[in-house]
Amino acid sequence: MDEALNSWLKEHQIEYKLHTHPAVFTVDEARIHCGFIPGMHCKNLFIKNVKGTEYYLVTLPSTKRLDFKKLQKLLSSSLLKFASEEELQKYLGLDIGAVSPLGLVNDTQKKVIYVIDKAVWGAEIMSFHPNVNTESVELTKENFHNMIKFTGNRFLVLEI
DSSP, X not given: OOHHHHHHHHHTTOOOXXXXXXXXXXXXXXXXXXXXXXXXXXXXXXXXXXXXXOEEEEEEETTOOOOHHHHHHHHTOSOEEEOOHHHHHHHHOOOTTOOOGGGGGXXXXXXXXXXXXXXXXXXXXXXXXXXXXXXXXXXEHHHHHHHHHHHOOOEEEEOO
């Protein structure tokens, strides 16, 4: 975890447990290398509307598949698609494979809307990459909720 993120978490009194593991780029790789980490394992997708006027970071359980059409209806959005690697870097300061809600800390413009599946929001413990794919942070529900509120980004809890 980089020092800026570590400092932000400390400043906001977000407690976490840090786990190191080999680099993982997919849910299947995470199952192999991160299975020892307690709690709900999540996947994070950075998407946008086709016009490029709205950006969403979507977090759902790693075992769940995102239904783009359903999410589009829930958001009353135009067609949704994956954002580019350049947009991921521009808005969240992240590389592919390291997408995480902790990237919202880098969104100084508060351009990204955070969409959280209800199952993740309600989980007692969950884990995410701390903006690098060689580590994972384990967060309690309370610390996760506080972290999201402290980012200042608009967020929605939905049954995705």
